[in-house]
């Protein structure tokens with residue numbers, strides 16, 4: 001099977017097996033602050049085996065497309081959320097688990113204003129901005145242990161350009 005992977009637009013239903021899509025879309029769950037603010041309430045499953053939730057700031061180098069995916073990782077002890085602090089789209093790569101190894105990855109591109117929360121133990125690519133500044137708030141587990149399992153592919157996958165449908169598999 002081809003090692004080229006087409007990029008799909010991020011959608012909550014498609015992403016559901018891997019995590020949550022965070023976006024202020026549709027009607028808010030609550031109107032607060034004298035009706036001047038919509039609240040999309042409790043939209044991500046935070047899950048930590050022990051330790052606590054923390055918020056860190058990541059400033060990552062933008063990547064160019066096509067992107068060579070050499071590895072994915074997972075965090076067995078906690079979920080991890082990528083919340084962009086700019087309006088730019090970014091690349092989100094995930095893979096289902098197949099007997100302790102990642103299956104064929106899937107690649108998504110966000111729309112401006114979308115963030116993601118990987119469920120605990122979900123195979124994912126590391127934070128992958130596509131534009132400067134690659135500035136994100138990251139909500140993940142603060143605690144003991146590495147909480148990190150990496151898987152390096154024998155052969156890299158090529159994450160294609162969305163505007164080149166010929167790369168679709």
Ligand SMILES: NC(=O)N[C@@H](O)C(=O)O
Pocket residue numbers: 073080124125126127
């Ligand atoms: N290692 C780290 O803090 N970040 C990664 O988990 C990542 O997914 O980018």
Ligand code: NI
Pocket residue numbers: 073075080124125126
């Ligand atoms: Ni991670």
